[in-house]
Amino acid sequence: xxxxxxxxxxxxxxxxxxxxxxxxxxxxxxxxxxxxxxxxxxxxxxxxxxxxxxxxxxxxxxxxxxxxxxxxxxxxxxxxxxxxxxxxxxxxxxxxxxxxxxxxxxxxxxxxxxxxxxxxxxxxxxxxxxxxxxxxxxxxxxxxxxxxxxxxxxxxxxxxxxxxxxxxxxxxxxxxxxxxxxxxxxxxxxxxxxxxxxxxxxxxxxxxxxxxxxxxxxxxxxxxxxxxxxxxxxxxxxxxxxxxxxxxxxxxxxxxxxxxxxxxxxx
Amino acid sequence: xxxxxxxxxxxxxxxxxxxxxxxxxxxxxxxxxxxxxxxxxxxxxxxxxxxxxxxxxxxxxxxxxxxxxxxxxxxxxxxxxxxxxxxxxxxxxxxxxxxxxxxxxxxxxxxxxxxxxxxxxxxxxxxxxxxxxxxxxxxxxxxxxxxxxxxxxxxxxxxxxxxxxxxxxxxxxxxxxxxxxxxxxxxxxxxxxxxxxxxxxxxxxxxxxxxxxxxxxxxxxxxxxxxxxxxxxxxxxxxxxxxxxxxxxxxxxxxxxxxx
Ligand SMILES: Nc1ncnc2c1ncn2[C@@H]1O[C@H](COP(=O)(O)OP(=O)(O)OP(=O)(O)O)[C@@H](O)[C@H]1O
Ligand SMILES: [Mg+2]
Numbered sequence: 001x002x003x004x005x006x007x008x009x010x011x012x013x014x015x016x017x018x019x020x021x022x023x024x025x026x027x028x029x030x031x032x033x034x035x036x037x038x039x040x041x042x043x044x045x046x047x048x049x050x051x052x053x054x055x056x057x058x059x060x061x062x063x064x065x066x067x068x069x070x071x072x073x074x075x076x077x078x079x080x081x082x083x084x085x086x087x088x089x090x091x092x093x094x095x096x097x098x099x100x101x102x103x104x105x106x107x108x109x110x111x112x113x114x115x116x117x118x119x120x121x122x123x124x125x126x127x128x129x130x131x132x133x134x135x136x137x138x139x140x141x142x143x144x145x146x147x148x149x150x151x152x153x154x155x156x157x158x159x160x161x162x163x164x165x166x167x168x169x170x171x172x173x174x175x176x177x178x179x180x181x182x183x184x185x186x187x188x189x190x191x192x193x194x195x196x197x198x199x200x201x202x203x204x205x206x207x208x209x210x211x212x213x214x215x216x217x218x219x220x221x222x223x224x225x226x227x228x229x230x231x232x233x234x235x236x237x238x239x240x241x242x243x244x245x246x247x248x249x250x251x252x253x254x255x256x257x258x259x260x261x262x263x264x265x266x267x
Numbered sequence: 268x269x270x271x272x273x274x275x276x277x278x279x280x281x282x283x284x285x286x287x288x289x290x291x292x293x294x295x296x297x298x299x300x301x302x303x304x305x306x307x308x309x310x311x312x313x314x315x316x317x318x319x320x321x322x323x324x325x326x327x328x329x330x331x332x333x334x335x336x337x338x339x340x341x342x343x344x345x346x347x348x349x350x351x352x353x354x355x356x357x358x359x360x361x362x363x364x365x366x367x368x369x370x371x372x373x374x375x376x377x378x379x380x381x382x383x384x385x386x387x388x389x390x391x392x393x394x395x396x397x398x399x400x401x402x403x404x405x406x407x408x409x410x411x412x413x414x415x416x417x418x419x420x421x422x423x424x425x426x427x428x429x430x431x432x433x434x435x436x437x438x439x440x441x442x443x444x445x446x447x448x449x450x451x452x453x454x455x456x457x458x459x460x461x462x463x464x465x466x467x468x469x470x471x472x473x474x475x476x477x478x479x480x481x482x483x484x485x486x487x488x489x490x491x492x493x494x495x496x497x498x499x500x501x502x503x504x505x506x507x508x509x510x511x512x513x514x515x516x517x518x519x520x521x522x523x524x525x526x527x
Binding site: 049052054071072074076077078080082085086088089090091099100102103104131133134151 | 416418419421422424425426427428429432436437440441443517518520521524525
């Protein structure tokens with residue numbers, strides 16, 4: 001369904017080049033929920049932008065439904081890391097959610113229904129006529145999610161969507177993501193740098209190394225499908241999975257430090 | 268009710284100080300015997316009889332029409348070109364030095380040149396007004412468009428907005444606070460250029476009339492003309508603020524939310 005093959009991205013220009021992503025290969029099956037973890041600055045956002053067709057990879061390719069991605073694919077939606085800035089402050093919440101649907105040329109009645117349903121699905125009622133800046137951060141993030149859901153995508157990409165909300169809201173939103181994933185049957189790639197969150201949410205966790213970035217490790221999360229903040233997180237298996245991923249990341253860090261020290265010693 | 272009260276207070280502030288100044292001038296100049304500085308009462312008499320009489324149609328309206336046409340032309344050109352230049356880096360690199368050069372030319376010197384091409388009629392004056400008023404609009408539009416948040420643009424691309432929607436729904440609204448800043452500066456420049464262009468070569472208009480009245484020593488009428496000009500600028504600026512308050516209401520709210 002979603003394939004990333006040999007993806008490499010080098011940012012260039014102004015005499016300084018940054019290799020954000022070295023070589024990434026992985027695959028998501030239709031209807032799967034995978035979490036991508038990796039240290040800050042390892043190129044998660046870069047990867048997501050390449051998948052979304054917003055950035056052209058330096059080499060390698062991304063394909064969705066077996067079709068190579070050259071521009072933003074039709075049935076994909078993205079929830080950006082900077083959710084507050086991705087909502088348009090000159091439009092009401094309702095208009096923000098509705099605009100992509102207008103661009104999709106849906107008829108008015110259908111649009112109204114999708115707007116109402118998607119806002120209800122994220123637990124927002126009576127905010128359609130409010131402006132995004134009248135809402136709290138957590139509510140704004142819900143609006144961004146509602147906009148993505150109303151678009152009825154087959155693939156949904158989420159980039160560290162809960163990095164800036166408080167712990168309670170975060171827990172609520174995590175459960176929200178699980179429930180909409182189940183309800184709408186979408187393929188979901190969820191980026192985070194929080195290992196606990198990755199294990200709690202995902203059916204699979206893809207661990208990225210520190211820069212130069214490759215896929216370090218993949219773990220299938222064999223926890224029950226019905227998850228609960230308290231019960232799931234206190235399972236022995238949850239702790240095991242967490243420990244495994246921690247260890248992988250720790251090794252990756254040690255390896256990259258050793259590499260660097262070796263390189264410095266040679267120089 | 269509170270809304271009404273707020274409106275009333277803001278109106279009191281707008282009208283209050285000018286009213287105080289007017290009253291002070293009224294009594295300060297009462298019984299003036301200076302030929303060049305007639306009393307406020309004499310000026311107001313001439314304002315009522317002369318300027319609100321035949322001159323309204325003969326001079327004020329033609330001036331207003333030129334101002335409106337010149338300003339509108341500047342707005343359309345400035346925003347249109349500004350969006351184009353702001354969106355495209357190559358266009359910007361080619362055009363920027365040229366624009367800087369033309370911007371540096373004081374618009375009044377264009378009057379003699381434009382008389383050659385466009386005569387001394389309305390066309391010339393409209394062009395003079397537009398050629399001066401276009402710059403703040405153009406430069407602010409370029410800046411506004413360049414400063415559009417890349418996340419907002421990425422969002423629009425992800426949801427595959429058409430070019431038209433991208434412009435109308437994202438780029439223009441995002442740049443509108445800056446565009447309005449340019450439009451506001453352009454308004455006062457346009458009024459100045461309207462008067463200057465009419466002083467050079469004209470057969471009617473506010474600028475023309477004031478010069479004529481001065482030359483024929485109709486001093487109270489001349490002063491009354493200047494009061495009319497002042498009133499015109501004042502009313503237009505209030506109208507502008509009224510429109511701006513409505514169009515940019517979201518921006519005010521956003522700023523307030525960010526501060527708190
Ligand atoms: N437009 C750009 N031009 C040049 N370098 C960039 C650009 N965008 C990102 N980078 C660099 O690429 C690397 C990866 O950045 P990216 O934003 O993809 O990381 P990330 O994993 O999403 O980080 P975070 O967890 O902080 O969101 C960083 O070193 C960053 O400085
Ligand atoms: Mg990121």
